[in-house]
Amino acid sequence: MTDDEYLTIAAAAKRFRVLPNTLHKWRGRGVVRSLKIRHRVYVHTHDVADAERALRQKPHTGATPRERRATPATTRAPAE
Secondary structure, three states, rough: OOOOOEHHHHHHHHHOOOOHHHHHHEEEEEEEOOEOOOOOOEEHHHHHHHHHHHHOOOOOOOOOOHHHHHHHOOOOOOOO
């Protein structure tokens, strides 16, 4: 892999085992460099590898947002 290697979103997603949507978000936030040639978007492989590595090293903080929404914040005692 060279420093100037670019892959399509689909190829990079498959290679680094992330969703294409994740790569689009990273691209929008400026996390990864990208090129747009006509209708194709290419992302820089070195940037994707760095972002993916940082994502994998991030400690898990507990429940996912979906799990937090499903759990009631307070429990009320039944009224008598």
